Amino acid sequence: MRTAFLVGEFPSLSETFILNQITGLIDRGCHVDIYATKPKKEGKIHPDVEKHNLLSHTYYYPQIPDSYLRRVWKAIGLFLSNFFKDPILLWRSLNWFKYKKKATSLRLLYTVIPFLGKRPDYDIIQCHFGSEGLKGMDLRDMGAIKGKLCTIFHGLDLSGHLKKYGDSLYDQLFETGDIFMPISNNWKNQLIQLGCDQQRIIVHRMGIDCQQFTFTPRHPDPDGSIRLVSIARLVEKKGIEYGIRAVAQLSQSYSHIQYNIIGDGELRESLEQLIKELNAGEQIKLLGWKQKEEVITILNNSHILLAPSITGQNGDQEGIPVVLMEAMAMGLPVISTYHSGIPELVEDGVTGFLVPEKNYHELAGKIKILVEAHQLWTKIGQTSRLRVENDYDINHLNDKLIKKYKSLV
Template identity: 55%
Template structure:
């Protein structure tokens, strides 16, 4: 099959789940093209981007200025140049009466540029995130691209995005798209509430390659500290603040505790300030961004994985965090939040514990319990590994996705 992927910034170090899906489809001998926004940083990329030569099959939309005047001036140049190649597509992309804000904001114009030299036909046009499903539907409608339209919904696109775009934002997409793939049953129900026909929906998890993650029996060696780790971007929905507040309650724990936060992001300064305010600098370490191999090495030395996810002030939620899948595949007991699709991955009191949002007291209580009952770690780790292998194995999920495409 020939498959087009419409994605956001690519490659993105925070969206390895999309990269994994693409590379495993290539492994099945299918041909792919990627249409994306150019990332701000191309110096730090996943090794698979080079291994699979993905930049060679990626076409980028022209960067779109945030300032509307500059965007309009650049749009004028794009129109003048584009009319020399395919004036029909150019003027269709500017049809405000049909495409509304997408045309008025010039988003559709900027998106059509990679399709001007040829109007490609694919077996499937797979859009990641709902707003790109809208874009894919409109690109197909104006004749820029052909193929069955498949849209994966993650979480942001049916939470925070809709607070700005409105609950009817996907009405046309639901009507015209062939298949919709929420990453959890939780989000399937939300799509149905929004008006998506149930017969067009197939729950399709994002997954990991379990073979890349070695299972290790977690045990305390001698008088070493209990190592707790969070792997997350430093953004609100990751709930790192509540992890730190919980760790602060473990100062007088019978066993010494170390807490490592692997990741970076816009909240780094405020998190550093919180560490100082709570006087937990000796317990908490901000490790910063690390490559996947480095993360695996850190998790090899970890006893417990903490993922205290929360709903952001604008409604944004997690999907099912890949960091949780990877940790469970490596045999780590996990402590996370009972919300979104996480309960579809973590079995409470079996592979870990699921707690209310924004509750550092509850987090601290369960961490203390796990520290005092380390004899449960191995069995919890076995349960987690088995569940990830059965339900979130990228090899099985790739076969399922190909069946969906067909």
């Protein structure tokens, strides 16, 4: 089965759920091509990218300059240098009468470049995030690519993007797309409210390879030390500020707590300043990005995971953070929030604890419960592992995805 993946930046260390799906399909005999935007910064590459030689099957769109004048000059060069590859497709990308602002912005021209002279025919065009679904819709309409159009909705595409662009953003996609796969029941309900045909909606969760995460019952260190961990991009919706505030609130009474934060992002400087203001530098550390193997080592040496997700000021929300699945599979008790699809994975008091968004006082209270009652850790960990194995194992999910593709084709 030939499958095209339309994604954002690739490879991206923060989107291993996409990588797991790609490699899973390849392992099941699918041919996969990837169409993406180059990462903004060169950094660490996930080992699976090299193992499966994915970059040799990855095609990048030319970078679109922010300045419209520079965009025009670059577009002229692209048009002239690629004209004889596929003049008809290039002219279609500039069809103002049909595509309006999409054509005049020149974004369609930049988007068709990897397809010129090829016009590949796929069984499935898999789009991760609604924005890529819109891109796939236009590419297919222009004749740049063929295949059944499948769109997976994750979080930002059904929250922040709707707030910014309006509830009619996906109306045309709903009419022309073949299948829509939100990653949670929460987003399924959102799609229905937006007018998407319920018969074409199938919830398809993201998952992890449980075999890569060994379950280990958790116990405090012999000296009583307890290590908390968060693994997230340092952006608003991850709510790391509230994890810092909660731990800082407990730090004077529980000096044996250590809170390690794995990740990087636009808020790193402000979070470093917050830690200083709260005089919590001895107990709270920002460790930056780590490779997958490094992350697993850190999780193995941790006792509790915090994922205090919130809704950003721009409306941006999570899907279901993969790191919660990883931690639960390894037996860590988790504390998260009543946010998006998280309660579909974490059942309060059963597979972890949940608190209201931004309520760091209650978050501190849940941390205190686990710090003082570490006899709960093993029971919660065992229940959590079972939940992930049953509903979020990537191998089962990829098997289901192949069946969905075959039935659609």
